[in-house]
Amino acid sequence: MIYDVNELDIKDNLNFIIRYCDFYMDYCHEENLSIDGDLAGETLDSIYIIEELSQKDAIDEEEMKSLYNSIDEIYENLTSINDIPLFNNIHLVFTYIATKTKEKLKQRCMSIE
Secondary structure (H helix, E strand, C coil), X not given: XXXXXXXXXXXXXXXXXXXXXXXXXXXXXXXXXXXXXXXXXXXXXXXXXXXHHHCCCEEEHHHHHHHHHHHHHHHHHHCCCXXXXXXXXXXXXXHHHHHHHHXXXXXXXXXXX
């Protein structure tokens, strides 16, 4: 099955996720904050997947699953990427947007999870 990305109504959410993660990773780097390199690498890989898929007009079922899994991976990694508890509070908006986006993807594609 092919899904129209515009019809999914998630482009703004995906752009927010990408920008938030880019800002967060840059901030950690500029402030020399302790971050787990493996988790940072996985997060960056997921961001690239989201960026690539968000630029498409249509995605197939496998790409939909990849998009969902990438959002989920970032969601899981972000709260444990560093040891600064303050960021867990800052991530609340990101968590809300990521959860809502995953719900929309699940509603459209029954084969996710």
